[in-house]
Structures are given as structure tokens and as C-alpha cells.
Amino acid sequence: GQNIDQPTEMTATEGAIVQINCTYQTSGFNGLFWYQQHAGEAPTFLSYNVLDGLEEKGRFSSFLSRSKGYSYLLLKELQMKDSASYLCANMDSNYQLIWGAGTKLIIKP
Amino acid sequence: IAGITQAPTSQILAAGRRMTLRCTQDMRHNAMYWYRQDLGLGLRLIHYSNTAGTTGKGEVPDGYSVSRANTDDFPLTLASAVPSQTSVYFCASSGTSGSSHEQFFGPGTRLTVL
Numbered sequence: 001g002q003n004i005d006q007p008t009e010m011t012a013t014e015g016a017i018v019q020i021n022c023t024y025q026t027s028g029f030n031g032l033f034w035y036q037q038h039a040g041e042a043p044t045f046l047s048y049n050v051l052d053g054l055e056e057k058g059r060f061s062s063f064l065s066r067s068k069g070y071s072y073l074l075l076k077e078l079q080m081k082d083s084a085s086y087l088c089a090n091m092d093s094n095y096q097l098i099w100g101a102g103t104k105l106i107i108k109p
Numbered sequence: 110i111a112g113i114t115q116a117p118t119s120q121i122l123a124a125g126r127r128m129t130l131r132c133t134q135d136m137r138h139n140a141m142y143w144y145r146q147d148l149g150l151g152l153r154l155i156h157y158s159n160t161a162g163t164t165g166k167g168e169v170p171d172g173y174s175v176s177r178a179n180t181d182d183f184p185l186t187l188a189s190a191v192p193s194q195t196s197v198y199f200c201a202s203s204g205t206s207g208s209s210h211e212q213f214f215g216p217g218t219r220l221t222v223l
Contacts (some may be wrong), residue, residue, distance in 0.1 A: 004151065031210065042199060042214035043152070087151070091210060096167070099151035 004100035006088050011106045012078055020073045020086050020103045028093020032064050032071045035087040037102065043087055046073070075105075083107045112136065115200050115215035122190050122222050130185045130218050132200030139205045141183040142167075142212065143175060145196040152199065158183055159205065190222045 154167030
């Protein structure tokens, strides 16, 4: 079967660092995506990993381990505007995205 | 048009009525998708199209149909709406190679079936 697991909700403090984990079991692998979704809005692309390792993009970084079926999104210097849901999605052998339910990140002052 | 648009923004519909949700993109993307998003669940794929003239079924296709007459438009039709189809519907499009598989989403249609 195909399964994407990520925590339902996380809380962090403004200015801190938070790591959102994602594990996946899907038929085939063609890349791992992270999207951000603010309440009431559409998802927007954050990162794409197809090779193992860390990809850094400003305050956001994404890590992938294909052998472990594991990825994480690292957010540094948290800002209030980072309060959102973060969606992990695996692209399977048919190039379809299989989505996790999302992690709601709450940032406190 | 810039990107991908959907219409209507929201709709309240009586059960049994027919409804078409519209989606248009101007990015010349080959692939287009329809998802529904329900509280506590991930985005679930309803139907997709890899190129104009072709369509395929996703995870939850029952009660929905699509067509892809040209590259830009990908309407989703509910033939006879039921309350379980109350959801937020997102249309998305993407390229079809490497990281161009990144999906771009429309703003969504919030549908309530009573």
C-alpha cells in the first residue's frame, strides 16, 4: 500500500528552529515534495528532493534519505507568518503525488 | 490570466443537482489534476490528465467526471451531487519532466452540498 506519515500538529516559538518529519511507503519513488498551505489558501511549493541529502533554500531546508523512506523539513528563525500546514508528498512510479495529511505548525510569540 | 484559476470560488448546491467546476491554466502545462481536501485527510486525487485528449482516474473518482478538450481547460463535473461531496476542490497543473513535476495549484472551490 501507499502511506505517508507526518505529525498532525507541532508548536514552536518565534525565532526558534523546528523540524517536521515525514516517512513514506509508496510504490516507486520519483521525488519528495514539501508544500506550505496557509489556512483557507492553496498549497504552494517549497522544495523537491530526488537525491539523498540536504537541500537548503534560505530559512527552509529539506532532507531526504531514500533508503529509510524519510524526509524532514527544517525551518529556521521562525516567523509568525510561518504558521501554516506543511504537506509532504511522494511522487510515485506513475509520477502521481501521494500526499500526507499535513502538519499544522503553530508559532507562538 | 496569471497561473491557474478556478471558478466558482464557493458554491452551495442542493443534493441531486449537476455542477461543473471550472479550471483554466495559462502555463502551457501538459498535466492537470483535480483534488479534494477534507479536514484531517491529505489531498486526494479525483482525476488527472497527462495531456490534452487523455484523462485518468485517481484515488476517489466515483461521482465525478472530467474532460480535457485542450491544454488550458480541465473542468470537473458532479453529475448528481451528494452531501459527501462537500469539500474544498483544488485544481493543479504541472510539467512532465524532472522537477517540473512541481504542481501549481488554483485558489480552490469550496463546495457545500445540502
